[in-house]
Amino acid sequence: MQDTKRNVKIRVRNLSKVFGKHPKKALEMRDQGLNRSEIFDKTGQTLGLSNVNFDVYEGELLVIMGLSGSGKSTLIRCLNRLIEPSEGEIVIDDEDITTLGDKALRESRRRHFSMVFQNFALFPHRTVRQNTEFGLEIRGIDKAKRAEIAANALKQVGLDGWEDAYPSQLSGGMQQRVGLARALANDATVLLMDEAFSALDPLIRGDMQEELQELQSRMQKTTVFITHDLDEALNIADRIILLKDGEIVQIGTPEDILTNPADDYVKRFVEGVDMSRILTAEHAMRKVRAVARDTDGPRTTLRKMHENNIDSIYVTRRDRTLQGLAEVDAVIKAADEGKDTIEGTLTQDFRTVGPDEPLQNLFSMFSEKSFPIAVVDADKRLLGVVVKGAVLDQLAQAQAGENE
Amino acid sequence: MAIDIPRIPLGDWIENGLNWLTTEYSNVTRGIADVTVASIDWLNDVLMWLPPGVLLVIIAGLCWWIANYRLAIGAAAGLALIWNMGLWIPMIETLTLVVIATLVAVVIALPVGIAAALSERLYKLIMPILDFMQTMPAFVYLIPAIPFFGIGSMSAIFATVIFSMPPAIRFTTLGIRQVPGELIEAADSYGATRTQKLFKVQLPMSLPTVMAGINQTIMLALSMVVIAAMIGASGLGSEVWRAIQRLRPGDGFEAGIAVVILAMLLDRLTQSLRKKRKE
Structure with a gap:
C-alpha cells in the first residue's frame, strides 16, 4: 500500500505565476528577495504563486489548504492550465504540461483531468444526464456508450432516477453530486476539486466528504482537493499542503500538521486544534x-x-x-x-x-x-x-x- | 474678420464612394437583388394564393400551438379586422417584406455577433458601427438604396436590413458574453475545442438573449418597411403614404391600425416562442 502510494502522478517544480504584463520583471524582483507586496507596489503585478514544489502521489487524496488569496485556486488551475503558469514545470506521467500546444493540451486535459467546481458549473440547458455525459461527448464517445457510463456514474453518486431533471430543479447538494458524476464519468486519471463542497450547507457537506472518502477508497483515484477549511482538510486528506501568500508553508499528513506545525503561521492555523491536549x-x-x-x-x-x-x-x-x-x-x-x-x-x-x-x-x-x-x-x-x-x-x- | 475655413466635402466623398460601389459592384448587387426579389415574389405568391380565411385559421392555429388560446383569438380577431378593412393584400406584402428582411438580417447578424463576442478587437470595431447604424435617421438609408437597387421592394429590404440588424448583433454578442466564466472553465477543463464550446455551451445558453434580439429586429423591420413606402415598397406603408397625399385621415388610421395589429401579433408570437424554448 505504502509502496504504490509513492508512485508520483504529478510532479510540480518551481511553479510560479505572475498576474500582469511583465512576469519576467516580477520574478527577477522575487529572486532579488523582494516580497509579494513590494513587488505589487513597484510593478502593479501580483505574484500569485512563487516557486511551488510538490508531488502528487498516485491514488492519494491531496488537500491544498489556504486562506483566500493564498493562491490555491490559481495553483489548481495551473495544473490543467486553465491559468497559464509563468514559469516552472508540471509533469504528469512524464509529460510536461506547460510545454504542450493547444491540441496536445486538449488531449491531455481529456485524458488526465476531471474538475469539480465550487459553484458546480453545471450547464443549465442540459439535463442531469447530458451534464454527466459532457466530458464523454467532447471526446466523441458514441451515444449508447455515453448513456451507459453516465447512468453508472449517476448511480455512484446516488442520483439514479434524476437523469432527465435540469440542474435548476435540484438542491445544491444534488447539483454538486451531478458535478461529481460528470467528473467520474469522464474517467480521467486525476480528479481536481476546487472548493467543491464550500458552497454546501454543513450537514450536506459532511455527507459529501464522507462519500468522497468512500469513493476514493474504492476507486483509488488521484485527487487534488482545494479548501480553505481546516476541518474539511483534516477530515478527508491523506496529505495536506498549506499555502500562504502563494508559497508552500508545509506539506504533511494531517497528523504532521497538527503535531509539528512548520512555523507560527501553521501553528496559528491549527491553534484551535490544540484542544487535543484536553480531549482524551x-x-x-x-x-x-x-x-x-x-x-x-x-x-x-x-x-x-x-x-x-x-x-x-x-x-x-x-x-x-x-x-x-x-x-x-x-x-x-x-x-x-x-x-x-x-x-x-x-x-x-x-x-x-x-x-x-x-x-x-x-x-x-x-x-x-x-x-x-x-x-x-x-x-x-x-x-x-x-x-x-x-x-x-x-x-x-x-x-x-x-x-x- | 471672417475666417475662411474651407467646407469639408464629406457629402461629396460619400457620394463618390457610393457611385464607385454602384459601378464596380453592380453585378454583385444585381445578383443579390435578383435572389431577394425572387424570394419576395415567391413568398407573396404563396401567402396570397391561400384564401384569407384559410391563412387566418393557420395563423390563429400557430398562435394556439406556440402561445395560448388568448393570442389565437386575438390574432383571429385582428386579422379579420384587417381583412374587413380591405387591407389584406397590403398586409401580406408588408408581412413578406418583414419576414425576408428579418431572415437576411439574422443570417448576417448571427455570425457577426458571434465573432464580435469571441474577439475583443472585432467587438471594439463593430460596436461604434452599430451605434452609427442605429442612430442614423432611418430615411437616410433609403437614398443610397435607390442607386444600388432602384425603386421598389429590393431597396426597401436593403434599408430595412441595415436598420434592423444592430439589435440582433448586439444581443447575440451580449448573450455569448453573459455565459458565466465558470461554465467556460468547465468546458475548457474537459478539453472542449472552440467549436465544441460554441455549439455545446455558448450558443445554447445565449439562445434566450438571441431570441430577444431577433424580436427587436422584427419590430424594427416592421417600422422600416412602412417607411420604405417612400421609395416605392408596396404594402401597408404605401396605404398610409397615399392617405397622407390625399389628406384622408380615416384611411391613414385604418392602415396604421393594421400595422399595429401586425406588430403586436409578431411581437407576442416571437416572445412566446422564446418562453416556450425556455421550458
Missing part, C-alpha cells in the same frame, strides 16, 4: 459494535464478523476483560482445522490505552496498523474502541467550537 481517548471512543467471547467457536466468531462487516474482532471474557484480537484469516484457519474455540488464534498485536489518554498521543499509534485502538480500564475491561476518523473528527469539532 474517552471523547473519541465509541461502543464496541461486536465482541467475541473467548469461549466462542470459530464459526460463531466468523458470523459475528460477517454481520458487522469487520475483519477483526476483540475477544473478551464474560466480565469483559480483554483477551486479544481475532483476525479473520486466523479464525478461518481455526475453523478449517476444526478447533472448538478461538482462544489459540488470538493476537496481541494491537494498542490499548486508558480512557484518559490524550488524543494527541493517539495519532502516532495509527500510523502502521489499521486496527481500532482498544480503550480499557484499570482492570483491563474493554470500554470501547477508537477509530482513526473519530480522532480527527473530535479535533475538528473542538476547533470549530473554539472559533465560534
